[in-house]
Amino acid sequence: MGPHFLQLPEELLLLILAYLDGQALGRLGQACRRLCALAGRDALWRRIARKCLNSGFLQQGTDAFPGISVKERVRVSQNWKNGRCRRDILLKWKRNLMPWLQISGDILYLSQAEEIRAYQLRPNNNGLHRRPFTVFLGHQEDVCRFVISNSHVISGGGDGKIALHKIHSPTSILFTAHEQDVNCVDGRGGILVSGSRDRTTRVWSLASNRLGQCLHTIQTEDRVWSIAINPLLSSFVTGTACCGHISPLRIWDLQSGQLMTCLGTDFRRGAGVLDVCYETPNTLLSCGYDTYIRYWDIRTSTRRCVKEWEEPHDSALYCMQSDGNYMIASGSSYYGVVRLWDKRMNHCLQSFSLSSPTSSPVYCLRFSTTHLYAALASSLHVLDFSNPDSCFTTF
Numbered sequence: 292m293g294p295h296f297l298q299l300p301e302e303l304l305l306l307i308l309a310y311l312d313g314q315a316l317g318r319l320g321q322a323c324r325r326l327c328a329l330a331g332r333d334a335l336w337r338r339i340a341r342k343c344l345n346s347g348f349l350q351q352g353t354d355a356f357p358g359i360s361v362k363e364r365v366r367v368s369q370n371w372k373n374g375r376c377r378r379d380i381l382l383k384w385k386r387n388l389m390p391w392l393q394i395s396g397d398i399l400y401l402s403q404a405e406e407i408r409a410y411q412l413r414p415n416n417n418g419l420h421r422r423p424f425t426v427f428l429g430h431q432e433d434v435c436r437f438v439i440s441n442s443h444v445i446s447g448g449g450d451g452k453i454a455l456h457k458i459h460s461p462t463s464i465l466f467t468a469h470e471q472d473v474n475c476v477d478g479r480g481g482i483l484v485s486g487s488r489d490r491t492t493r494v495w496s497l498a499s500n501r502l503g504q505c506l507h508t509i510q511t512e513d514r515v516w517s518i519a520i521n522p523l524l525s526s527f528v529t530g531t532a533c534c535g536h537i538s539p540l541r542i543w544d545l546q547s548g549q550l551m552t553c554l555g556t557d558f559r560r561g562a563g564v565l566d567v568c569y570e571t572p573n574t575l576l577s578c579g580y581d582t583y584i585r586y587w588d589i590r591t592s593t594r595r596c597v598k599e600w601e602e603p604h605d606s607a608l609y610c611m612q613s614d615g616n617y618m619i620a621s622g623s624s625y626y627g628v629v630r631l632w633d634k635r636m637n638h639c640l641q642s643f644s645l646s647s648p649t650s651s652p653v654y655c656l657r658f659s660t661t662h663l664y665a666a667l668a669s670s671l672h673v674l675d676f677s678n679p680d681s682c683f684t685t686f
Contacts, residue, residue: 297325304329313339313365336361341616343368344633344640347660349615350571356660367661370676371618371631374641377679381419381664382410382671388433390666391655395439399664401671402434407444407456418673429454429465432472440478441497447473447485453495455502466503468493475518477527482506482545484527486515492529494548507548512537517567519575526551530564530577539564540577542589552594554587566610576619578608584621584632600632603639610655620663622653627667629653629674645672 297304308316308329313336320330329335337354340346346364347356356364370376384403393400397412399419408423432449439445444456453468453476469487476485483495492515494507517530526542533539538553539562554577562581569575578584582602588595600619602608607624619632627646630639645653651668658664661677 301329305332305334308335309338311335316362331360331362333361336365340365340368344371344616344618344631345614345658345660346616347614350574355615359660364660367676370679372633372640374631374643375679376643376663376674376676378643378645379418379673379675380670381673382421384669387651387668389435389654389668390671391434391436392657392664392666392671393437393439394657394659394664400437400439400444401666402437402446404433405430405448407434407437407446409458425458427454427456427463429456429463435472436475438476438478440483441481443478443497445476445478445483447476447487449473451487451489453483453485453503455497464503468495474514474516477518477520479520479522480524482520482524484518484520484545486511486518486529488514490514492518492543494527494545509543509548511541513539514563516563516565516579517577519567519569520545521572522569523572525572528554528567528569528575530567530579532563533558533561533580534563539579540567540587552589554589554594555585555596565608568611568613570613570615576611576613578611578621580607582606582608584608584611584619586634598634600637600639602630604628607652609652612657614658620656620658622656622665624652626650627653627665627672629656629663629665643674646670 316330320327340361341348346368391402399410401408407427409425410423411420427444430448430450434446434448437446442458446454449472451469455464468485469489471488473485473487481497483497486492490511492509493505496504513531515529515531520527526545528542531539540554542551544551563579564577565579567577573590575587582605584600585596586598588597608621610622613619617634621630626644629643631641633640646667653665656665663674665672
């Protein structure tokens with residue numbers, strides 16, 4: 292490369308470098324300081340990152356992590372793709388539970404029996420503080436599921452109650468919501484939806500002047516195991532046990548509580564939906580006892596399953612999470628198996644067994660751009676994809 296090349300205007304240099312792939316850009320950046328600075332520009336790596344797994348770019352092109360170098364995210368994405376990570380156990384407890392977890396910023400929330408504990412994640416990818424800095428109480432029986440919404444931890448419990456805990460104050464509200472276990476909850480934009488073993492779904496107001504007021508009670512004719520509100524706040528989807536002749540996936544109007552549509556007709560009896568989530572207002576993912584992850588297009592003209600991925604060992608899928616673009620992570624019912632899926636492929640991309648030889652389901656998993664956390668019956672595991680060759684300290 293001649294010296295005159297670097298004398299070109301910067302805009303022209305960036306235009307030329309935009310034709311290079313990630314490997315070529317990386318090598319070019321080693322040539323000199325000027326090229327290192329140019330080859331590291333986010334604008335050059337953004338096109339590459341949009342095709343990568345878990346790089347922070349959503350289907351609509353939105354960047355979910357604008358404060359993190361795009362080049363660094365592409366590097367870490369290769370670790371996800373190739374399964375390069377360091378594993379560790381962050382927490383253990385003595386009796387088997389069915390924990391649920393959520394991550395908000397640098398805080399990890401974990402349910403353990405009737406408590407929800409908040410742990411501070413340590414900086415520089417160095418695990419978490421072993422002692423929780425806050426414990427949310429109120430339920431008399433185990434917490435089934437909870438969400439973080441509008442600066443609140445909202446939980447449903449086996450006692451049939453819903454608890455609303457304000458994150459940054461000791462304020463809590465507990466009210467009876469259902470006659471049996473509240474298996475699932477979701478909250479968005481001042482609305483809370485709950486589903487129960489008592490075969491009902493209820494819509495609640497979270498507005499300060501109507502807090503805890505039931506807006507609708509819907510008879511689902513089946514136990515409700517999972518629930519999700521559409522990002523547009525127009526509807527919500529329920530996943531049920533599939534014990535009758537009704538589709539386990541149904542979409543309901545949020546304003547009226549009326550049934551809008553059923554998804555799918557070929558579910559076998561007992562193929563209940565254990566987890567469901569919206570990727571966009573028009574697409575959602577589901578998984579459960581039928582061992583499939585299904586990708587649904589719910590636009591009025593389509594409303595069909597457009598792709599499905601089968602768990603290769605015929606295990607029920609307890610939970611899943613999407614990066615909003617190409618990657619899905621799922622948790623299986625045996626041996627703590629976590630799988631990574633590329634939606635552009637038909638088979639599993641990577642697999643990790645976290646509990647062999649003792650078998651435990653992965654009850655819940657959550658991931659960031661660098662870490663995946665998985666809650667098993669008696670332990671919390673982490674897969675660190677940020678720098679798999681470096682030393683990882685748990686505490």
